[in-house]
Amino acid sequence: MSTNPRDLGRREGAFEREPARRVFAAELRECRYQFRDGEDEKSPTFVLLPTGERCNRIFLVGTLTEKQRQGDQNIFYRGRVVDPSGTFFVMAGSYQPEAMQQIAKIDTPAFVAVIGKPNLYQTPDGAFLVSVRVESITVVDKETRDLWVLDTATRTLDRVEMMAKGTSPDVIKAKEQYPGIDVAVFRKTAYDALAQIKI
Amino acid sequence: MDFSEAAKRISRKFSEKGTDIDPTKIESKLRRLVIEFGVQPSEAERSVTNELAKEFNLPAAGMGGSGKSTSAAEPKKIADVAPGEWVTIEGRIVALSAPASPAIAQSGIIADDSGGIRFVAWAKSNAPAMTMGSWYKIESAVVDEFKGIASLKIHSGTSVKESAADRALIPATVPIINLHTGVGSVRAKVIQEWDATHDRMLQSGLMGDETGTIKFVIWKEAGKDKLAVGSVYNIFYALVDEFNGRLSLNLNTATIMQDDGDIAVSGGDVAVRGAIVHMAPGSGIIKRCPVEGCNRALSRQNYCPVHEIQPKFIYDLRIKGWLDDGEKTHNILLQREVVESLTGITLDAAKEIAENNPLGMDEVFLRMRDAVLGRYIICHGREIDSRILVNTCERLMYESREHTALLNRAGGA
Numbered sequence: 001m002s003t004n005p006r007d008l009g010r011r012e013g014a015f016e017r018e019p020a021r022r023v024f025a026a027e028l029r030e031c032r033y034q035f036r037d038g039e040d041e042k043s044p045t046f047v048l049l050p051t052g053e054r055c056n057r058i059f060l061v062g063t064l065t066e067k068q069r070q071g072d073q074n075i076f077y078r079g080r081v082v083d084p085s086g087t088f089f090v091m092a093g094s095y096q097p098e099a100m101q102q103i104a105k106i107d108t109p110a111f112v113a114v115i116g117k118p119n120l121y122q123t124p125d126g127a128f129l130v131s132v133r134v135e136s137i138t139v140v141d142k143e144t145r146d147l148w149v150l151d152t153a154t155r156t157l158d159r160v161e162m163m164a165k166g167t168s169p170d171v172i173k174a175k176e177q178y179p180g181i182d183v184a185v186f187r188k189t190a191y192d193a194l195a196q197i198k199i
Numbered sequence: 200m201d202f203s204e205a206a207k208r209i210s211r212k213f214s215e216k217g218t219d220i221d222p223t224k225i226e227s228k229l230r231r232l233v234i235e236f237g238v239q240p241s242e243a244e245r246s247v248t249n250e251l252a253k254e255f256n257l258p259a260a261g262m263g264g265s266g267k268s269t270s271a272a273e274p275k276k277i278a279d280v281a282p283g284e285w286v287t288i289e290g291r292i293v294a295l296s297a298p299a300s301p302a303i304a305q306s307g308i309i310a311d312d313s314g315g316i317r318f319v320a321w322a323k324s325n326a327p328a329m330t331m332g333s334w335y336k337i338e339s340a341v342v343d344e345f346k347g348i349a350s351l352k353i354h355s356g357t358s359v360k361e362s363a364a365d366r367a368l369i370p371a372t373v374p375i376i377n378l379h380t381g382v383g384s385v386r387a388k389v390i391q392e393w394d395a396t397h398d399r400m401l402q403s404g405l406m407g408d409e410t411g412t413i414k415f416v417i418w419k420e421a422g423k424d425k426l427a428v429g430s431v432y433n434i435f436y437a438l439v440d441e442f443n444g445r446l447s448l449n450l451n452t453a454t455i456m457q458d459d460g461d462i463a464v465s466g467g468d469v470a471v472r473g474a475i476v477h478m479a480p481g482s483g484i485i486k487r488c489p490v491e492g493c494n495r496a497l498s499r500q501n502y503c504p505v506h507e508i509q510p511k512f513i514y515d516l517r518i519k520g521w522l523d524d525g526e527k528t529h530n531i532l533l534q535r536e537v538v539e540s541l542t543g544i545t546l547d548a549a550k551e552i553a554e555n556n557p558l559g560m561d562e563v564f565l566r567m568r569d570a571v572l573g574r575y576i577i578c579h580g581r582e583i584d585s586r587i588l589v590n591t592c593e594r595l596m597y598e599s600r601e602h603t604a605l606l607n608r609a610g611g612a
Contacts, residue, residue, distance in 0.1 A: 017521055017528040020476050059474055059523060061573065113573020115476045136477070138572040146597045147575045151474075153605050155525050191609035197602060 020059035020115055022152040023049060025086035026189045028058070031130050033177040034120040047118045047130065050178045051159035051186055052171035057117055058132065060088055061140060061148035064112045067103055077103045079137075081114060084149060084193035090114055092134040099134040106139055113140045113148070146197050153190040160187050202226045202233075205244050212248070218255050225251070274336065278313035280351070282344040288351070289336045290315075291368050292329050293436045294452035305329060308382050308436050308452055309337070309351065310368060315382035315436045316342075320353035327359055334362040347441060348380045370435045376410035378446055383439045385448070387413075388431045388462040394492040401425060405583075406432075406448070407464035412583060414447040423451065431458040445584045469587060472577040472595060473524035475531075482519050483564035484549040486512035499560075514553075516546050518567065522578060522587075530586040531578055537589050542570045 033048045046054035062083040069077055076093035077100055092099035099116075106112065116132040123129060163171055163183045206226035213220050225247060232243040274289040293315060295307035305320040305328060318340075320326045329335055338358040340351050353359060370384040378385065390412065391405040402425045403416040415437075417423055426432060437453035439446055481496065488495045488503035489511050495503050503509050518533040518541075539545050544552075549563045556562040575595040580587045 017530075019526055019528045020474070020523045022525045057476075059476055059525070059573075113474070115573070136568075136572055138569055140573050143597050144574055146602075147595055148474075150597070150601055150605060151525065151575070153609060157605070157608055187609055191606065194602065194606050194609060 018044060018056040020057040021049070021053060021055035022148070022155040023055065023058055023060070024152055024156060024186070024189050024193060025060075025062075025081075025083045025088045027051065027085075027156065027186050028088065028118060028130050029086060030178070030181060031118070031120055032128055033173075045119075047120055048170065048174055048177060049159070050174055050181045051156065051183050052163050052166075052168065052174035053159055054170050055118060057115065057135075059113070059115050059148075060132070060152075061111065061113045061145045062088065063109050063145075064103075064106060064137075065109050067106070067108055069104075076100065079103060081112060083152075084196040085189050088114070089129065089131040090116060090134050090137070091131055092137070096134055099136055102137045103134065106137070110139050111142060111145045112137050113144060149193050149197055153194050156186050156190045160184070160190075202229050205229055205240070209244065209248050209251070213251065213255070213257075216257055218257065220251060220255075274311075276313040277309070277311045277316050280316065280342050280349065282342050282349050284342045285339055286342055286351075287336070287338040288316075288340070289334065289362055289364065291334045291364075292331050293368070293370075293454065295329075295331050296452055307331075308438075309335070310370060310382070310436060312368065315370070315384075316349060316351050317382060317438070318351040318353060320359075321355075324353050324355045324357060326353050326357060327361075329359065334364040334366075336360050336362040348439075372433065372435075374410035375406075375408050375413050378413065378439050378448075380439050380441045380446065382436055382452075383448070384433075384435045384437070385413075386431065386433050386458060386462070388464055389415075389426045389428050390464055392428050394494060396492060404428070408462050409464070412464065412581065414445070415450055416447060417450045420451055426450075426455070431460055431462050432456065433458050468579075469582045470577060470579045471522055471524065471529050471531075471587065472575065473522045473529070474573060474575050475520055475571050476523040476528065476573075477521040478564075478568045478572060479519040479521075482517060483567050484546075484553050484560050485515050485517060487515050489513050514546060514550055516544075516549055518542075518571065520571075522576070529578075531580075531589055532586055533578075533589045533592065537592055538567070541576070541592055541594075542567045544570070 027049060030050050031047045034045060035048065036043050036045045044056045046056050048054055060081060060083065062081040065080050065082050067077055067079040069075060074094055076091055079090045081088040081090055092103050114132065114134055115136045116134040118130055118132050121129045121131065160183050166172065203226055206222040206229060209225050210220050210222040228247045229243050232238040232246065233240055275286050277288055277290055280286050288311065290309040290311040293308050293310045295305060298304065298306055302322050303319055304322045304324065304326065307318060308315045309318050337353060340353050340357045342349055342351055372384045372386045375385055375387060385408060387406040387408045389404060389406045393403045395403060399419050401417045401419045401423055405412050406415050433456045434450060435454040438449040440449055486497040486501060488497055488506055488509050490506045493503065493506060495505065497503050497509060497512050501509050501512055516535040516538040518538050520531055522529045522531045533541065535546060544567060552563050553560045576592050577595055578587060578589045578592040580589040
């Protein structure tokens with residue numbers, strides 16, 4: 001019966017957008033492993049979080065403390081977005097014209113919500129740097145920032161707990177790639193971030 | 200071929216008649232026919248049965264007690280037939296539709312207890328005209344696929360005989376989520392009626408049951424009536440079509456009976472919370488085609504894909520975007536009232552901005568984007584083809600209870 005083509009279920013939609021992961025700056029800073037899923041030129045690239053989740057896109061809310069316009073021919077903006085645990089380095093270049101115009105209009109400091117793609121770089125002296133290529137950046141209020149901290153703490157704790165169970169391929173890969181990291185520190189990161197919100 | 204299975208089947212038929220035959224003997228006969236002589240398995244089963252019947256002096260036909268043939272052409276359940284097969288089925292004509300071409304003598308749906316299938320009788324087949332509601336035994340018809348849907352072809356080699364069976368047939372309805380292309384019966388409630396998009400269309404809309412929703416359409420035809428929104432119907436033998444990966448029900452072939460009950464159409468009702476991570480082009484203030492029943496979005500040059508240039512367009516608001524909870528991204532569509540309440544920009548205000556601003560409609564898009572992007576919201580709506588049509592949505596509020604609970608969770612290491 002199962003060979004009957006009429007029994008096949010409904011077709012899945014072909015396109016699934018990559019979800020935007022929630023991660024604190026302190027965890028994103030620790031990323032050292034980036035990979036491509038598939039051989040195709042258009043296959044998405046992922047940064048593997050130490051807590052065992054791949055991310056192609058992230059969503060973060062924090063305070064834009066600094067922005068800088070750079071380059072002569074190819075203008076781009078760099079910015080620093082601060083969350084309770086550390087700093088995200090964000091950039092928007094001429095390939096993201098909308099994001100560049102958005103960031104150009106924002107006066108620092110301001111609470112901003114950023115949707116972007118994380119990229120891992122290695123500097124000539126061997127240090128790693130994770131920067132976020134901005135798809136979109138908008139000014140938001142403090143309540144949105146607080147909601148993001150709750151959301152990100154929840155997701156971080158979920159991941160820390162999943163690491164303990166340790167069965168998914170990405171969890172196993174994270175354990176291989178980050179042997180020196182005890183994910184319990186990210187539980188503390190979450191706690192400290194939550195503690196900064198006044199009750 | 201599973202010889203022992205077929206051998207047992209034959210042996211059983213004879214033992215019912217009081218004659219015991221060793222199944223291994225039957226099996227070796229079958230094996231010989233199929234392997235040495237390359238006979239079709241079904242034909243082999245038939246000839247072995249006849250041979251044995253002759254040997255034991257039993258009538259070849261009329262075995263099994265119910266007047267059914269014992270030959271290899273034992274009717275197959277309609278639900279079990281697959282494209283590429285030659286089959287014999289016995290069923291009742293439950294729908295006849297007007298032939299789409301002079302090459303077709305008759306087309307419609309034939310059904311048995313297991314389900315229904317579309318059929319086409321070619322004009323060249325010289326098959327007798329079948330009448331609605333009668334039972335027929337159709338031997339050696341071919342099942343093929345047309346547009347991905349199995350269909351039974353009655354050709355010149357097919358024999359069509361009116362069958363003795365004359366019983367009522369009560370089709371089993373299936374949950375909407377389990378429908379597949381072909382023929383299907385559902386019990387569903389009409390939940391939406393849409394504007395007709397075609398002159399020949401009598402009615403189209405959405406119906407649903409506890410498991411999901413599906414689009415339906417009724418084409419204009421003598422004797423067809425519209426369905427009432429909010430009523431529940433038993434729909435037997437509708438055509439289930441697929442277009443762009445979504446299923447829809449064509450009710451023209453169906454027998455429709457109103458039902459007094461009610462259905463809580465819960466399928467498709469969803470609530471998702473997350474952050475808006477993208478607002479797609481085509482959001483903001485848009486122009487719609489004013490032609491009755493069209494309502495399509497116009498291009499910037501007021502061009503409707505069907506009705507061409509429409510200078511007397513109607514303004515509308517909508518937001519198409521992505522709502523992301525960190526695990527999954529949901530495609531959302533907000534209609535005017537929802538956009539107004541979420542952005543605080545009414546249609547009138549948006550018109551004002553669009554008409555008095557150098558950037559025109561783009562200015563509305565930008566203001567709305569700045570008002571919604573990155574915000575946490577909760578949307579209630581209906582999920583159709585992996586897009587959520589949002590009925591209501593609210594901004595999420597910061598809850599200190601949630602904060603405390605999380606502090607405890609993080610600190611409780």
